[in-house]
Amino acid sequence: MKFKDIRDMRQQVLIKQQNKVDGTMSLNTYQFDQVRVRNKLARMVILHEYPLSIVDHIEFREFVADLQPMFKLVIRNTLKSDILKIYDNEREKTLKMTDKNGSRMAITTNMWTSNNKKRGFVYVPSPHTKDVLAEVLVDCLLEWNIDRKLSTITIDNCSTNDVMIRLLLNKLDTSSLMLGGSMFHMRCATHILNLIVQDGLSLIGDGIKRIRDSVIYCIGSPKRRQKFEENAHQLRVQCTKELVLDCKTR
Known part of the structure; x- marks a missing residue:
């Protein structure tokens, strides 16, 4: 051609x-x-x-x-x-979708410290007081136009969040919430369960510390790890897994 x-x-x-x-x-x-x-x-x-x-x-x-x-x-x-530009376009599509949707939204929120904030949804300025948290959350709800479409909000079970919820209800139109907002605050079941478990583990804390110290010692060098495996084999302990130090927060 x-x-x-x-x-x-x-x-x-x-x-x-x-x-x-x-x-x-x-x-x-x-x-x-x-x-x-x-x-x-x-x-x-x-x-x-x-x-x-x-x-x-x-x-x-x-x-x-x-x-x-x-x-x-x-x-x-x-x-x-x-x-x-891509973010603005996707945000516009999301706003249109939520406006057409007549259902309510159940949201959850949490705070963490990050060096780069790349995974954060909203940056929260310091100090992270109840007033700052409530103000930032309200601004976010208004920005996405979902302040009148909420059903519940799930947060960690701590005193700061309790006060934040009260401040949040004062800033929102409670008539738009289910039962006037009486069911608005949901406490994170996972966080409560973790508190119960940590309280129980504290009773055997000395024993857990000895186990952790032993694991740290055994995996501290290749020679110690090899000696541990040899002892396990000698005692006919059949296991294909290796010693792993647990993460306390998990």
């Missing part, structure tokens, strides 16, 4: 496509789209949580150049802008 513009000849290539139903193969033309590929790059960074600096990595730039020389790799600020 003859092309009037040399750029068209470079953009259009033949690609092989397989029919998922009958397995037949066909050849179709593919035309490169800079905007579409930029969007794919941004979604890749979001999905796999790659750093924005990936577009500055030498090997990545060379890989992209060899894979598709026509793609103009963006700088990190442009990549950040593309990611924020």
